[in-house]
Amino acid sequence: MDQHVMLKADVLLEALPYIRQFYGQTIVIKYGGHAMKDESLKQAFAKCVVLLKYIGVNPVIVHGGGPQIGRMLEQLNIPCQFREGLRVTDDATMNVVEMVLAGKVNKEIVTQLNLAGGKAVGLSGKDGGTISCRKLELAVDRENLPPEIIDLGHVGEVTAIDPTLIRSLMRDGFIPVIAPVGVDEHGETYNINADTVASAVAGAVGARRFVLLTDVSGILDKAGELIASLDRKRAMELIGDGTIKGGMIPKVKCCIEAVDEGVGKAQIIDGRLPNSLLLELFTEEGIGTEIVGA
Numbered sequence: 597m598d599q600h601v602m603l604k605a606d607v608l609l610e611a612l613p614y615i616r617q618f619y620g621q622t623i624v625i626k627y628g629g630h631a632m633k634d635e636s637l638k639q640a641f642a643k644c645v646v647l648l649k650y651i652g653v654n655p656v657i658v659h660g661g662g663p664q665i666g667r668m669l670e671q672l673n674i675p676c677q678f679r680e681g682l683r684v685t686d687d688a689t690m691n692v693v694e695m696v697l698a699g700k701v702n703k704e705i706v707t708q709l710n711l712a713g714g715k716a717v718g719l720s721g722k723d724g725g726t727i728s729c730r731k732l733e734l735a736v737d738r739e740n741l742p743p744e745i746i747d748l749g750h751v752g753e754v755t756a757i758d759p760t761l762i763r764s765l766m767r768d769g770f771i772p773v774i775a776p777v778g779v780d781e782h783g784e785t786y787n788i789n790a791d792t793v794a795s796a797v798a799g800a801v802g803a804r805r806f807v808l809l810t811d812v813s814g815i816l817d818k819a820g821e822l823i824a825s826l827d828r829k830r831a832m833e834l835i836g837d838g839t840i841k842g843g844m845i846p847k848v849k850c851c852i853e854a855v856d857e858g859v860g861k862a863q864i865i866d867g868r869l870p871n872s873l874l875l876e877l878f879t880e881e882g883i884g885t886e887i888v889g890a
């Protein structure tokens with residue numbers, strides 16, 4: 597028998613302990629807009645997710661779309677501004693955010709998953725009342741001064757997740773794909789950072805794992821070296837001294853929250869690496885940065 601073929605059987609058997617571990621479990625995957633680099637990466641991602649489904653794992657996707665929103669705003673000559681890694685969202689920006697996220701990006705992911713042989717359903721936080729939110733009051737600490745309250749416009753924070761729709765989709769074999777847009781009690785629409793939505797969803801569905809795909813190899817230290825494991829105290833120090841900044845701030849904070857809420861493990865991995873999801877879930881070594889609670 598060809599050696600190459602024999603090796604394939606070994607590889608499949610090596611995955612057995614992990615398949616057993618995750619069988620019947622829910623895994624929430626934050627698919628960063630920055631990880632959607634090109635068509636082949638998107639296809640590889642879709643295949644990994646569909647494979648998970650077919651081996652009995654329940655993947656739930658929450659996606660971002662920062663670069664895609666940025667490109668559309670540019671085309672429309674609407675200026676972009678970020679504070680603490682969050683997009684300042686006025687009325688015009690909110691319209692674009694919702695159209696791009698819940699329309700274009702969401703349906704693209706659904707299409708890729710379906711082409712890979714899955715049955716994906718796209719929803720925004722509005723569907724089934726899945727995400728309830730309120731306007732985010734962002735307070736930024738300043739040395740020797742009272743905290744500054746920043747008005748980010750239509751940027752929301754999750755107040756509750758109703759997992760009923762997500763659960764019924766999973767039960768019927770569908771892969772839920774969620775755009776991070778929600779409404780408050782007055783019907784006002786909000787743009788919510790996708791990391792924080794994913795984290796709240798992971799808590800609400802009792803996910804075994806929370807995996808975040810982004811465009812870096814994980815969390816990097818001051819010297820640019822990958823940090824394999826990070827706890828709350830060290831994370832806060834690295835945010836405080838500016839090593840962790842921009843879009844990595846909400847990511848790290850929400851991983852800590854997810855772990856606090858009982859999600860087995862939160863991992864930030866490189867979405868630019870083809871099949872990174874499988875490498876993380878089905879190999880001993882894993883990749884990227886693991887966030888632990890204590």
Ligand SMILES: Nc1ncnc2c1ncn2[C@@H]1O[C@H](COP(=O)(O)OP(=O)(O)OP(=O)(O)O)[C@@H](O)[C@H]1O
Pocket residue numbers: 627628629630631659660661662663790791809810811812814815816817839840841842843844845847
């Ligand atoms: N210490 C750090 N280590 C690694 N990346 C960092 C660090 N500090 C800041 N970053 C930035 O965080 C970015 C990832 O967050 P970003 O919000 O840009 O992407 P995303 O969340 O994957 O995509 P999206 O926001 O579209 O969903 C990296 O590209 C990097 O520039």
Ligand SMILES: [Mg+2]
Pocket residue numbers: 628660662791843
């Ligand atoms: Mg981000």
